[in-house]
Amino acid sequence: MRVAIIGAGFAGIGAAIALRDSGERDFVILERAESVGGTWRDNRYPGVACDVPSHLYSYSFLPNPDWSSVFASGPEIHEYLESAVHTQGLEEHLRLNTAMTGLDWDDEWAVWRVDTSQGGYTADAVILAAGRLTEPRIPEVPGIESFRGELFHSARWRGDVELAGRRVAVVGTGASAIQLVPRLADAGAHVTVFQRSAPWIVPRPDRAYSDAERASFAADPEAMAALRSAQFWEGEAMFAARAGDPAAVADARAEALEHLHAQVADPALRAALTPDYEIGCKRRLISSDYYPALASGAVALEASALASVDRGVLVAASGARVEADVVVFATGFESSEQPYAALIRGVGGTTLAEHWKRGMTAFASTSIHGFPNLFVVNGPNAGLGHNSAVYMIETQLQYILGALSHLDAFGGVLDVSARAERAYTRMIDRMAAPTVWLTGGCDSWYLDPRSGRLTLLWPGSAHEFRERNGTFDPRPYEPKETHVAPHPLRVQGVR
Structure with missing residues (x-):
């Protein structure tokens, strides 16, 4: 086939729609799970929601x-992605319960050999949309x-475990934990939170959209687009605090501290x-x-x-001993060292894990030297700490469609030069x-x-990422001919 897409979350489904809209029909979406949705399929804990406006x-x-x-x-976002597959007619391209078990570049035939749990495929190009929040991380804890009780990760929620009236320990205070903890308290659990470090928290300005507002959005797509644009630029305004602007940092800190003081009266807890x-x-x-749940005593x-576990007793680094019936690890994911990297072999048999042994890198956050015609979405330095990941994904899809169009026009393969990848990495480090x-x-x-390098986030604004990486330029790629004739690909661009 022309293109194999690995993963059916936001990135993989978006890539499939972009290919389909370009006129391409010769592609497949390989998904290891029994349904689509990625992060929003896996995370089903009580209170799961997005922290970017819908x-x-x-x-x-x-x-x-x-x-x-x-x-x-979370369930609403999962439903949105399932609906996208249905309304966009992607079912015929989708292969569920099909895990990628090996991905090998065949230099002679200029194709990727894709091994899966359901058999093999051959693809001219691969879009790696496997995500970064897929493999739960449970820290090594002695004992x-x-x-003796139930133990699981928040991303592998056990809905069959009764929590009301039971002693539940939540390990971690990240994004999942602060959504989960109040819901556990509401369910009647006796909750203890193990906090390695306190998070900065600001108010959540959430509210329901009225029936009239939803009807207005449906009747006036331009109004909906204007709202999206306003939300995007509100997010962009928050980048200054991440960039180290002293005034912006001070304002952000003041907002968070004011929120803490308003919701937690006890000085010791505060x-x-x-x-x-x-x-x-x-x-x-x-x-x-989250703060009110802690301040209430619930x-x-x-x-x-x-620090350690002694059968039914959890031992904290402070020496405190906490008895628990259930332990929920809200401790994040194996994000910096992607497990799939060991399964991918490029030119000369080098694995992606070997290429990334000192941290993930990619030119334009998308292409990797020695891995021709392979494009990583939502991978190295393609995340954001202040705006929507979907905007970044769409930017990368524009770049990939340009690359595929170039292949269609000129044949050969696209392998970004080592020099270009190193230069891009140095630029990231400077930024x-x-x-x-x-x-x-x-x-x-x-x-x-x-290495201590920033490898997951783009250290700039989202619109700067699009300006730099939204248009394909063949010049950083090494000329490499192949005897295989180019396959016609009709690429027009993302709608």
């Missing part, structure tokens, strides 16, 4: 006038194997909930019910990390140096632990 956290070419609220719930690093260094969270805060992610005094999942 109209912005959706495809620009597939607007949804029926979002129920400013910030959509964890002795725990002190324990005050971060000891600069705002924005880790992901800034939004919530209007949730106990253990202001130190989980990242003054940002709060490197100067804010925290240990975040945005940084690769092996």
Whole structure:
């Protein structure tokens, strides 16, 4: 086939729609799970929701006038992605329960050999849309194997476990934890939160859209597009605080501290909930019910990390001992070292894991030297800490369609030069140096632990990413001919 897409989350479904709209029909979407949705399929914990406004956290070419609220719930986003597959006629291209088990470049025939749990495929090009929040990370805790109760990760939620009246420990205070904890308290669980470091939290300005508003969006697509644009530029305005602008940082810090003081009256609890690093260094969270849950006494805060487990007792770094029936790890994902990288072999048999041994890199955050005709979406330095990931995905899809159009016109293969990839990486490092992610005094999942480099986020604004990386330019690619005739591909562009 012409193109194999690995993954059926936002990136993979978006890539399929972009290909289909360009006129291409010779592609397949390989998804290891039994349904589409990626992150929004896997995360089913109580309270799961997006922290980017709904109209912005959706495809620009597939607007949804029926979002129920400013910030959509996880199930609603999952439904949106399932609907996209159906309404865009992608079912015939979709292969569910089909895990990619190996991806090997055949230099002689200039194709990728794709091994899966359901058989093999051959593709001229591969769009790797496997995501970065797929493999839950559970920290190594001495004695964890002795725990007598139920233990699971928030991204592998156990709906069959009864929580009312039980002692539930939540390990972690990131985006998932602050959504989950109030819902556990509401369900009647006795909750203890293990906090390794306090997060910065600002108010969540959520509300339901009225029937009249939804009807107006449906009747006037331009009004919906204007709302999306306004939300985008509101997000862009927040980048200054990440870039290290002193006034912007001070304003962001003041907003978060005012929120904390307004919702937590107890000085000792407030002190324990005050971060000891600069705002924005880790992901800034939004919530209007996490602090009240802690302040009410319904949730106990253990202001130190989980250090060890002694059967039914959790031992904190502070020495405190907490009895628990259920442990929920809200500890994030294996984001900096992607498990799929070991399965991908490029020119000469080099694995992507070997290429990324000091951290993920890619030219234009999309192409990797030694891995021809392979395009990574939402991969190295393609994330954001202040705006919508969907905007970034659409930018990368524009770039990929340009690359495929070039292949259609000129044949050969596209392998970005090592020099271009190194130069782009040096540029990323220069841009990242003054940002709060490197100067804010925290240990975040945005940084690769092996090198300390910023490998997950784009250290600039979203519109700058599109200006730099939204249009394909063949000049950084090494000329490489092949005896295989080009396959006609009708590429027009993203709608």
